[in-house]
Amino acid sequence: MAQMVLLGAEALAQGALDAGLSGIYAYPGTPSTEITEYVQRNRYARENGIHSAWSANEKTAVEAALGMSYAGKRAMACMKHVGLNVAADPFINSAITGAGGGLIIAVADDPSMHSSQNEQDSRFYGQFAFLPIFEPSSQQEAYDMAFTAFELSEKYHLPVLMRITTRMAHSRAMVECRETRKQNSLRLPDDPRQFVLLPAIAKKRYRQLLNLQPLLEKEAEKSPFNCLLPGSDSSLGIITCGIAHNYVLENYPDGVPYPNLKIGQYPVPLDLISKLVSEVDQILVLEEGYPLLEQSLRGLLNNGAKPVKGRLDGTVPRDGELTPDAVAVAMGLAAQTGPDAPEFLASRPPSMCKGCGHIDTYNALLEAIEGFGPGRTFSDIGCYTLGALPPFNAINSCVDMGASITMAKGAADAGLLPSVAVIGDSTFTHSGMTGLLDVVNENSPITIIISDNETTGMTGGQTSSATGRLESICLGIGIDPEHLKVIIPLKKNHEENVRIIRQELQHPAPSVIISRRECIQTATRKRKEQKS
Amino acid sequence: MKTDIILAGVGGQGILTIAAAIGFATLSEKMFVKQSELHGMSQRGGAVQSHLRLSDQPVASDLIPMGCADLILSVEPMESLRYLPYLNPGGCLVTNSVPYLNIPNYPEEKTIHDAVKSLPNYIWINADEIARECGSIKSSNIVMLGAASRFINLPFSALQEGVRQVFGRKGDEIVTMNLKALEAGQQAAALKP
Incomplete structure (x- = not known):
């Protein structure tokens, strides 16, 4: 059998592929991104038409995976722990509908918050939903568990939670692979109403789910992983x-x-x-x-x-x-340690790349907003969150995907004017669009800057669902075309950009400024690819 | 026999490439390996580290315990000192001497050099200069791998094979340049006590 050196995240992906996966659905998020990227790069997956394109967010990902499972095929949805908050609705309800083809919901937790806002433990979600959970201790187990999880999922017609953590996701070791199992063929659920959660059906199915619990416990008792x-x-x-x-x-x-x-x-x-x-x-x-x-x-x-x-x-x-x-x-053993690190060491926090468009966007915003008083810029999740650090000190919030727009709205409702949201393109299509609809419906006088680098930058430059669509989305939601501005964040445009932002800050109704320049990492990579 | 290595540097300096080359090198030697790394936020000009563990026995933990690393291999001098609590008493610190200046409060270079010199086992090398002589400053990470090679429990030929594997896709010219950088690093370190 083939041996491969794989990250835990990749081992899970390879295991799912070898176990007959037909589609993976995900939104990028550290430390889960590499699961989906592995399938995207995989030749077997490409040649066999296995779905691996990025979803707009984790909720759409879980729902699409559930749809594939409904149709009888093996599917996996992947996300970081906070992504499961976004997908919590379909996740919890998928335990009631149950699955058709094997369904794995893979969630990567980030204890110690290396790249996250919290360190929530997804096992609580699994328990909350009454679903079986797998938690590998090695890359080999991550691989093997994909097989077992799909089998268990099909045996009990239930989705299964696969929980990994940062060190498992991002550590490499040797993995021994098995023969590839064929994909399932299309097959509708035996009960045509299984997925129709009207109260009468949901009550019945919930009782079935509860009745399955002792059987799931028996499975755990004889599991080779326990x-x-x-x-x-x-x-x-x-x-x-x-x-x-x-x-x-x-x-x-x-x-x-x-x-x-x-x-x-x-x-x-x-x-x-x-x-x-x-x-x-x-x-x-x-x-x-x-x-x-x-x-x-x-x-x-x-x-x-x-x-x-x-x-x-x-x-x-x-x-x-x-x-x-x-x-x-x-365990009561003595702690060992080497020499102390010298006290003069300076910390080296992450920073925006040299030449990044977000930098020019913040420079223009900071100048435009000067004089209005501090504390009125709400931001979001992405590279531009680093605008919170010196020398910018440009933003006052970073909470969850999309919260910049709705928090700016709430603050404006309270009387904080002007009030500004800074959000990335991918974050906007992930969870900002619905907030913008609230803003438009109430004609809230806030200024939304979409810092569009035409990629999902923070997680390594994945395709952004927003690319090429931002103007039509904003206009479609109802932004006044007179107050939908597009600027190019470059030093040479600084004065003009400051003028435009300042003008929109004073507009007594919603305005959107799209500040668009491609991520320099993505641009460099593309240039290299074209050369070779 | 085991070698526990802390790889250190700044995001974008190529420590994961070093890790990959060692990873490939172990394959031809039938050794057990675990290599832990951090992605995501840490790649944006921040401090990065990777734990790399090689052994002829199965490796349990993905992380190296404190006080157990046989080698700190750093492509940046200040970053080399950040992980000292991981170094075992007989371990060696091997670092590039060229600072990566992207913070306003970077310490005096002499202070850093003195701290490195106070260790019982260290190698301090200008890898950027050696890499430039080999063709491109980009190979300074591979120069550092060469400089540390005698502390890694693998034949030098296995490391050469690892470098070939990592750069193979980029063409013969890049492979040759990096093999040269690997050797130049080894030679430069051999001149040190």
Whole structure:
């Protein structure tokens, strides 16, 4: 069988392809982007017409994947953890409709917030939706779990959540691949009303979902991804979820002295947990993310049969990702460290690239808005969020995809005028358009700057759904053509751009300024590709 | 036998290319490898690091524990010092001496050099200059790989093969230039104590 060195994200993609995937649907988001990019680059996928184009957002991605599953084929939707908030509606309801062809919802969490606004733990969503969850501890498991997840999904006609975290997504290791399974053929659901969630049907299907829970638990109990490993020292029992297992092994190269339970498939295997608890004096729970399992083991009144240690009692840091070092300390081992880093080191935060159009856009905005007073620029998620840092200090908010426009509207409603939104092109089509409709419907006097670099820049330059469509979208939503301006953010246009922005800031109704210049990273890459 | 390597630099300086070359090199040597890296926000001129672990035994953790790295391989001098807590007592720090100046409060270069010199094992090399002599300053990352090669538990021929694999798509000229850079880096480091 072929061996490949793959990122965890890529291993999952290759596993899905080999397991008979027919389509992947996603919006880019660190650390999940590489799953979809892998399928886009894959020759087998191209030759076999496997869908891999980017979706406008995570909600449309999950819905399209659900549609493909309805039609009997194996589909996967991918996103970062906060993307699941956007897709929460179809995600939760897909548990009620159930699946046709195998359906994997792959979500990459980002504990320690390397590139995110929060470190929410997607396993809570899985539990909330009553869906099975897989959580690989190695690249090989990420590959293998794609097969198992599709099989389980088709066996119970349920979507399955595949949860990975940053270190799993972005770490490479050798993966052994299997034979490629053929794609499913088109097949409609046996029950033509399965996907019609009218209350009468939804009530029935929800009860079915609840009735499946004990069966899903049985599946977890016999899953090869959940195993109770023996240990001679019963003073402690360790439960690990996902990659936490690796950090335990790292600290005991000659074998773990304590009985330990490695969990990779949920709902949690109760019989294995009971068995472990009965054998040991106390339990240490190591989870990458929130203390989901620890919290339920401990119980509200902390009156379980045995003491439970983990994030809630401070044995493990309450926030942030796990490390081999934090796990060593939690297991009572001495912390090692090398020399201290010198104090004179300066931090080197990310910054906008030299020559980036966002820089010229901010320079023009800062000059135009001068004199109106501080605190009136609402921004969004993307490279231009770096405008919050010196030397710009240009924006006052970054909350979630699309929030710039609606927050500017709310602030204007409160009387903060002028009020400005700065949003990227891809973020605008992801979640800004509906906010713009609110603005137009209420004739809110805000100025929206769409900083259009014709790509999804922050995640590495993926296709933007907005490219070539922004003017027609804004006009279609109802922006007055007199107040839809297009500027080119270049130094030589600075004075003119300042004039236009200042003029629109004073317009007592909605205006949109599209500041358009291609991302210099994307432009450079295109130039190189053309040359070769 | 294992080699734990922290790769350090600034986004865009090519540390992931070094990681890829070592990754390919291990394939021909039938070794176990895990390589962890950060993408996304960190690629925009910010500090970047990658943990690379090679061993003849299976590797458990994707992250190197503190105090365990055998090598800090950095393409930028200040960044080399950021990860010192990972270095094991016998480990070596190998760094390019040319600073990447994209922040206003970059420390005095002498302060950085002194801190590096205070370590028991280090190699301080002007990789940009050596790369320029080999044909392009862009190869300075591969010069650094060459400079660190004796601390990596792989035959030099395997690293050469890794470089061929990584640059193969870009044509013979680029491959030859980078192989030259790899060798020049190795030779430059051999002259150091």
